[in-house]
Amino acid sequence: MATTGSGTDTHCPYCSLQCGMRLGAHMADTVGTADEAHGGVAVLERPEFPVNRGALCGKGRTSAELLTSASRLTAPLVRDRRGGPLREATWGEALDRVAGGLTDVAERFGRDAVGVFGGGGLTNEKAYLLGKFARVVLGTANIDYNGRFCMSSAASANRAAFGLDRGLPFPLADIAHAGCVILVGANPAETMPPALRYFRELRENGGRLIVVDPRRTRTAEMADLHLRPVPGTDLALALGLLHLVIADRHVDEAFVAARTTGFEQARAVAMAHWPERAEQLTGVPVQLMRQAVEMFAGAATGMVLTARGSEQHSKGTDTVGAWINLCLATGKAGRPGSGYGCLTGQGNGQGGREHGQKADQLPGYRSLTDPAARAHVARVWGVDPATLPGPGRSAYELLDTLGQDGGVRALLLMGSNPVVSAPRAAHVTRRLRALDLLVVSDLVLSETAALADVVLPSAQWAEETGTMTNLEGRVILRQAALAPPEGVRTDLRVLRELATRLGADKGFPEDPEEVFGELRRASAGGQADYAGISYRRIRAEDGVFWPCPDEDHPGTPRLFLDRFATPDGRARFAAVPHRPAAEEPDADFPLYLTTGRVVGHYQSGAQTRRVPELAAAAPGPFVELHPRLAGRLGVAEGDLLAVTSRRGRAVAPARVTDTIRPDTVFMPFHWGGTGRANSLTNPALDPTSKMPEFKVCAVRVEKAVRVEKEVR
Numbered sequence: 159m160a161t162t163g164s165g166t167d168t169h170c171p172y173c174s175l176q177c178g179m180r181l182g183a184h185m186a187d188t189v190g191t192a193d194e195a196h197g198g199v200a201v202l203e204r205p206e207f208p209v210n211r212g213a214l215c216g217k218g219r220t221s222a223e224l225l226t227s228a229s230r231l232t233a234p235l236v237r238d239r240r241g242g243p244l245r246e247a248t249w250g251e252a253l254d255r256v257a258g259g260l261t262d263v264a265e266r267f268g269r270d271a272v273g274v275f276g277g278g279g280l281t282n283e284k285a286y287l288l289g290k291f292a293r294v295v296l297g298t299a300n301i302d303y304n305g306r307f308c309m310s311s312a313a314s315a316n317r318a319a320f321g322l323d324r325g326l327p328f329p330l331a332d333i334a335h336a337g338c339v340i341l342v343g344a345n346p347a348e349t350m351p352p353a354l355r356y357f358r359e360l361r362e363n364g365g366r367l368i369v370v371d372p373r374r375t376r377t378a379e380m381a382d383l384h385l386r387p388v389p390g391t392d393l394a395l396a397l398g399l400l401h402l403v404i405a406d407r408h409v410d411e412a413f414v415a416a417r418t419t420g421f422e423q424a425r426a427v428a429m430a431h432w433p434e435r436a437e438q439l440t441g442v443p444v445q446l447m448r449q450a451v452e453m454f455a456g457a458a459t460g461m462v463l464t465a466r467g468s469e470q471h472s473k474g475t476d477t478v479g480a481w482i483n484l485c486l487a488t489g490k491a492g493r494p495g496s497g498y499g500c501l502t503g504q505g506n507g508q509g510g511r512e513h514g515q516k517a518d519q520l521p522g523y524r525s526l527t528d529p530a531a532r533a534h535v536a537r538v539w540g541v542d543p544a545t546l547p548g549p550g551r552s553a554y555e556l557l558d559t560l561g562q563d564g565g566v567r568a569l570l571l572m573g574s575n576p577v578v579s580a581p582r583a584a585h586v587t588r589r590l591r592a593l594d595l596l597v598v599s600d601l602v603l604s605e606t607a608a609l610a611d612v613v614l615p616s617a618q619w620a621e622e623t624g625t626m627t628n629l630e631g632r633v634i635l636r637q638a639a640l641a642p643p644e645g646v647r648t649d650l651r652v653l654r655e656l657a658t659r660l661g662a663d664k665g666f667p668e669d670p671e672e673v674f675g676e677l678r679r680a681s682a683g684g685q686a687d688y689a690g691i692s693y694r695r696i697r698a699e700d701g702v703f704w705p706c707p708d709e710d711h712p713g714t715p716r717l718f719l720d721r722f723a724t725p726d727g728r729a730r731f732a733a734v735p736h737r738p739a740a741e742e743p744d745a746d747f748p749l750y751l752t753t754g755r756v757v758g759h760y761q762s763g764a765q766t767r768r769v770p771e772l773a774a775a776a777p778g779p780f781v782e783l784h785p786r787l788a789g790r791l792g793v794a795e796g797d798l799l800a801v802t803s804r805r806g807r808a809v810a811p812a813r814v815t816d817t818i819r820p821d822t823v824f825m826p827f828h829w830g831g832t833g834r835a836n837s838l839t840n841p842a843l844d845p846t847s848k849m850p851e852f853k854v855c856a857v858r859v860e861k862a863v864r865v866e867k868e869v870r
Contacts, residue, residue, distance in 0.1 A: 165202055166639035167697075170218040171279070171619035172760045173350045174325070174502035174629040177218055178207025178700075181620055181639040199225055199620070199640065207700055209330060209628065215351040217760055220769045224618065225640070229768045230601050231615035232645045244613065249647065249655075256570070256612050257659035259595035260296065263568035269297040270547070273556055273566035276303035276515040277573025278504030279761075281624030281636065282688075283673040284649050285506070286521055286680070287666060288572060289514025291653050294539055295662045299550035300566050302517040304574040306553035307581075308507045310847035311474030312464060312500035318475070319482045319498070319730050321723035322685050323523070324704075325508050325629040326499040328716045334359035336495050337457025338366045340450070342392060342481055343467020343853070344501050347376035348757040353501075354380075366453045370395065371467060372752060373782075373824060374817035383450055387440040389750040389822055390739035390854035392468040396480035397736055398436025398447055399454075400428040403487050406448075408455035410489025417728055418486050424731035428483075431736060439736060441819075455488050459495035466503060467754070470852035472740040472842040479732030486729055492718040502629040504761070509627030512686040513677060517556075518549040521677060522684020531684070538680045539665065552848035554581065554841050561592025568595035572616075572649055577605035578762035578829070581850040582805045583836035599649055604764040605830040616649050617642040624670045625696065630715075632701040633691050682707070685723065739854045740842035743821070747803060747856035749787070750822040753835045763828035779810040779833030782824040783859065788814045793861060800862040801825065803855050806837035809862045823859055827852075 165182025180202040199222040205212030224230060234252035235244040247255075264272050274292040276285060285303075292301040309325065316323035333339060333356040346353045357367055357380065369381035370392065378384045387395050403409060404425055414421050433444040454460050462481045469478060482491075482498045490496035502508050513521040521538075524531035526549050536543040551559065557580055559565025569590075580586040590596055590609050598610040607613045621642040627633050642648070650668040657666040667673055671693050682689035690706035691713075703713040721727030743749055758776035759766040766772045781799045783791075793799065797812045801823065810825065810833040818824055825835035840855040 165200070166637050167204060168620065168637045168639060169626065169634055170214065171221055172217045172505055174505060174507050175209055175350050175353055176505060176626050176628040176634050177210035177214055177352055178204040179214060179218060180204045181222065209630070209632070210352040211355075213352040213355065216758060216772060216775070217766060220771050222620065223769045224601070224765055225620055227768055231603060231613065232643050233615060235613040237611045252612050252614060253652070253655050253659060256597050257656055259597075259611070260568055260570070261660065263594055264296070267567050270299050270550070271565070271567040272296050272298045273300040273560075273569045274298065274515075275553070275556065275569060275571045275574055275576070276301070276510070278303060278305035278308055278507040278510040280506060280510060280515070280573045280649070281626060281670070282506065282509040282513055282633070282677060283624045283670045284572070285510045285515045286513040286677045287650060287653050287673055289521070290539060291657060291666065293546050294541055294665070295657050295660050297545070297547060299517075299547035300556055301515060301550060302553040302556050303510060303515045304553060304576070304579060305504060305507050305510045305516070306848060307470070307579065307850065307852070308466070308503045309469060309500050311469040311471070311844055311849045312478050313511065314475040314844075314847040315478035315482060315732070316500070318479060318732060319486075320718060321725070322717065324631040324717060325502040326631065327497050327718055328499070329630050329632075330356055332495060333357065333461065334363060336360060336365055336459050336461045338368065338454045338460040340368045340370065340454060340460070340462045340481075340484075341377065341381075342370040342462065342464045343469065344463060344465030345371065345375040345377045345754065346501065347380070349465070349503070349755050350501070351757065366457065368450050368453060372819050372822055383446065383453065385442050385446055385450060386819060387442050388819070389752045390471060391440040391736075393473055393477040393480050393734065394431060394436050394439040394736040395442055395447070396477065396484060397428050397431035398433050398440070399451055400424070400480070400483055400487060401431055401436070402433060402448055402451040403455055403484065404428060406451065408451065409487050413489035414487065417492060417722070418731060419726070419728045420731035420733065421487070423733035424483050427733045427735050454484070459493070460485070460488065460490040461497055461499060463499045463501055465501040467853055469500070470849055471854065472844050472851040473737055474844045474849045475846040476732065476734035479734050483731050486731055491729060492722060494716070494719070497718070500629075506626045508629060508631060509625070509633070512627065513681065517552055522681030522688075523686035524684045534683065535680050538676065552843070554843060554850050555848065557586045557589060558841070560589035561594070567593060569593055570597045571606065572599045575604040575606045575762040575764045577609065578764070578834060579827070579836065581836055581839040581841040581852055583834055583839075584806045599652060600764070602764055602768060604762070614652055615646045616652070617646050621646070622648045622670065625674060627704070628701075631703050633688065633696060633704060634701040635693055635696040740851050741804070741840050741854075741856045743856045747858050749857050749859060751801065751803065751838055751855050751857040752822060752824050752853050753827045753839060754824065756826045756828065759826070759828040761828070762830075767828065776828070779808070779826060779829045779835065780813040781810050781859065782813045782815055782818050784818050784820040785814055785816055786820045787823070787859075788812065791859060791861065798862040799859055801838060801857050801859050803838040803840070803857045805840070808833055808835060808837045823857065
């Protein structure tokens with residue numbers, strides 16, 4: 159464990175910024191400054207880390223509180239009978255129960271009846287070993303992770319356009335020096351507050367900021383221009399903007415000719431989406447669209463950055479592709495200060511999908527269907543390539559089949575809480591209950607863990623060492639600052655002990671640096687090449703950008719400056735016409751629902767809802783609606799509202815605000831129970847990325863006479 163004189167250098171456990179921080183023993187004179195102390199552990203600023211330069215949001219400041227929280231698990235729990243209570247057990251009993259149950263299901267129903275569901279917050283080492291465990295020990299094709307719900311659409315569009323998927327192809331700090339940034343479906347003021355400094359610096363440097371969001375968020379309030387499309391119409395807006403770029407002669411003809419292909423096909427589609435048609439579809443006035451094009455095309459450099467608001471749709475891949483088209487047509491890609499980027503959400507949303515816990519991928523971002531990739535990874539693992547399963551079901555497809563004939567009957571789940579976070583969540587909850595065996599590894603008794611047959615208490619971020627890959631593609635190192643409580647084990651140790659019980663005595667070390675060494679070899683030569691990255695280098699360099707093929711390589715902070723990662727080195731336009739959302743409002747469900755986050759909570763809230771300061775700041779769910787809609791419904795601030803979709807019903811207090819469109823309501827998704835937003839959301843999937851349509855569905859809203867019992 160490496161430490162500085164004042165503590166242990168590590169990183170925040172939450173979002174994809176992976177803000178640098180330092181953990182030290184609590185000293186009385188630190189409280190009341192920029193530091194926070196909880197349970198004897200002080201969260202200290204680490205200003206030398208380049209991403210956040212010492213700044214931390216409320217979640218980061220209070221992140222040590224859970225380390226000693228009474229709500230964390232400190233012993234395995236087992237259930238003696240279906241429907242019976244959970245009771246404490248020894249580790250030996252719990253792991254024997256897991257190994258025996260997985261073996262029994264595989265023998266009765268086949269290996270693919272055993273499934274694994276991971277998380278975008280797992281370290282690279284855990285994600286890597288989880289994928290290896292699924293394919294080598296369990297022999298199942300059915301492994302996926304909740305990152306499928308995060309930026310899979312952006313990943314698909316990135317690969318199609320550029321031949322490579324990395325959230326940002328440049329360091330975050332480059333944003334401050336762009337001439338114009340279009341931010342689509344993103345609200346960093348609440349989702350990743352320390353990143354907001356770069357957008358402020360952008361404007362201080364004379365750059366312009368355009369925000370595309372149906373809500374007037376805290377981020378939109380600082381924009382030079384705010385475009386407010388109807389939910390689900392971002393694709394039409396991007397097409398309308400490209401039409402204006404072409405019609406008003408803003409195309410960078412030299413760049414298009416030298417570095418791209420497919421422009422004529424994309425041009426034909428865009429010309430069929432003339433501005434007046436785009437206005438009719440999106441509700442964004444032509445005048446504002448024209449203003450946006452003049453600002454973006456007129457800047458010497460520019461970026462388009464997307465997030466979940468534009469990606470979590472059944473056409474999310476096409477939507478991101480259309481925004482990438484805008485960069486390519488104006489020559490704002492593959493050049494310093496320009497490009498397309500995705501603001502990754504989860505802490506390891508980037509690295510989590512690179513190293514094998516995704517249904518169709520092997521380590522190094524290799525394709526599971528590529529014979530050469532299978533052979534390379536099989537050599538590292540010491541197995542026959544023919545024994546590696548093929549691609550399995552994507553995240554929602556896996557959850558949708560739980561407990562059914564031909565589906566997964568036993569599930570090992572690490573680092574996810576789908577009872578709260580999955581679309582059509584009541585249905586997913588019923589499917590989890592139908593399993594023959596549900597095993598959950600978590601640090602608290604989340605809503606999903608509460609359904610499990612076996613619950614395994616896992617170590618937290620500050621109690622184990624491991625690498626993460628932030629939104630920039632910077633591989634960083636979380637370092638253990640203290641030992642886990644007695645009775646708690648790391649996930650790497652759990653995988654080792656399960657592998658041993660299931661007959662794999664070798665290949666599953668619990669030392670994270672040893673696992674990372676194997677990951678480096680497995681990723682070597684792949685798109686996400688970590689071969690030249692070591693713990694030593696990460697410590698010395700404040701992280702290393704992949705690809706980094708050898709230890710003499712400096713890493714790659716900026717991609718695509720010479721060529722794109724396609725076979726011919728050219729970026730590809732996407733010829734993608736607009737199509738409506740999978741579900742549009744009608745007489746029975748006349749309003750749009752969109753979902754998102756609040757500044758105080760993270761993901762399903764399993765951790766942040768247990769931190770008193772954060773829970774006090776955001777104590778529960780709410781329904782945001784416009785005063786005009788509230789007047790029509792006879793609703794006042796704080797009244798209980800029932801929001802109903804074709805999939806379920808949620809009840810929460812009204813929050814009346816003019817920051818939202820009159821035809822739209824908004825709910826945050828951090829809570830379970832009767833206010834669970836994902837009881838309502840639509841599991842319609844993007845055909846390419848398999849991303850569910852979280853961000854738009856049709857609902858009706860009415861006063862709630864009472865809070866009804868949650869439907870499960």
